Amino acid sequence: MRIVTYLNNFLHFGSLCYFLPSGDPVEIRQWQIAGLPKDRFSVDNGVIVANARRWPLMIDPQGQAAKWVKNLEKESHLEVIRYTDPDYVSALQSAIESGRPALLEDVACELDPGLEPVLLKQTFQHNGAECILLGDQVVEYHRDFKLYIRTELRNPHFSPEIAVKVRYSTVTAVANLWGKFLLSPPS
Numbered sequence: 529m530r531i532v533t534y535l536n537n538f539l540h541f542g543s544l545c546y547f548l549p550s551g552d553p554v555e556i557r558q559w560q561i562a563g564l565p566k567d568r569f570s571v572d573n574g575v576i577v578a579n580a581r582r583w584p585l586m587i588d589p590q591g592q593a594a595k596w597v598k599n600l601e602k603e604s605h606l607e608v609i610r611y612t613d614p615d616y617v618s619a620l621q622s623a624i625e626s627g628r629p630a631l632l633e634d635v636a637c638e639l640d641p642g643l644e645p646v647l648l649k650q651t652f653q654h655n656g657a658e659c660i661l662l663g664d665q666v667v668e669y670h671r672d673f674k675l676y677i678r679t680e681l682r683n684p685h686f687s688p689e690i691a692v693k694v695r696y697s698t699v700t701a702v703a704n705l706w707g708k709f710l711l712s713p714p715s
Contacts, residue, residue: 559600584695630675634680636679
């Protein structure tokens with residue numbers, strides 16, 4: 529029998545220890561109304577997505593994170609952008625300039641190097657305005673801009689160069705992995 533204990537936001541599985549983030553219960557309830565699954569791991573990932581310094585890259589094979597973000601950001605006029613769309617950069621530019629949130633979907637295991645300044649939030653002053661480089665264009669950066677990145681791949685293999693620029697978030701696979709871990713016989 530496995531002994532699982534919670535202590536000061538840490539989940540202990542025998543000798544393994546994992547940090548469990550906590551969040552505002554009212555905000556979490558709003559997320560759940562917007563479509564975030566109610567299990568602990570999805571909530572933890574929601575807290576991480578909301579509070580991370582880096583833009584979230586959501587591993588979302590079942591579309592639950594996409595549904596949640598679309599409902600959550602509906603009133604902010606979320607810009608849903610397909611990475612496979614040849615004109616995705618101009619849609620992203622529009623979101624950056626207007627301060628609207630953007631959901632970049634259909635991302636495979638590589639990202640366009642032109643997105644690096646956006647991923648790293650490398651803003652600078654240009655003619656008295658805060659700007660960012662998007663591809664080869666200088667774009668005025670609105671402080672309200674948010675970026676969500678989503679892949680449908682179940683087990684993506686992103687390079688370390690991408691991994692350090694984003695915050696990974698798994699909506700369904702983590703819960704399934706934990707369930708398998710907890711239900712497996714002890715070794």
